Amino acid sequence: MTYASKQDLIDRFGAEELEQLTDRDGSAEAIVDSVLDRALEDADAKINSYLSGHYTLPLTDPPDVLERTASDLARFYLYQDGPTEAVQKAFDHAVAFLRDVAAGRAQLGDQDDPGETPSSGGGPRIVAGDKVFSSDTLADY
Structure with missing residues (x-):
């Protein structure tokens, strides 16, 4: 299963550009x-x-952001004589997004991380360690 298709690239960049490349x-x-x-x-x-x-x-239901990312990467790979500034910028943005996903700074929507409980709703997920202060540790204060 690919993240982007021929038609996705045609829709984004045009058949003429893809023919030339x-x-x-x-x-x-x-x-x-x-x-x-x-x-x-x-x-x-x-x-x-x-x-x-x-x-x-493979992801069972890849989010739309991966179609855009794959399209920008594939377009970059088609340029043999060096990409245009816009194509290079789109490629750099796509790689930066992937680095953010790998570092945990960005997520792929509803995709669940194996072994972790997904958060309810769409808000941030807060993970905390054991309590430092409790009624027992603060009893003398």
Whole structure:
């Protein structure tokens, strides 16, 4: 299961750009699926490398943010002669997001972390250690 599809990339970046990036020798005059599929596989592998320590893969219901992330990564991988500034910026943002997920600073919506109890509602989850002060330890005060 891929996080983004050919149609996702067409919807985001246009068929003309994808044709230019995948038809490397200019002979096909169409989007070359094998080149596009390779870029999508590379994007999935990068995403999975960040998610593997925190989520059970493959994700059963990947959130939309991974489609956007995979699209930006795949587009970057299609540029052979160096990406444009906008493509580089989108790639850097996607990698920064994945680093945040791996570090626990960002989450993937409703995906449950294996071995942990999901919090109720959409708010923050607070984890605390044992109580330091109790009625017993404060009895003399």
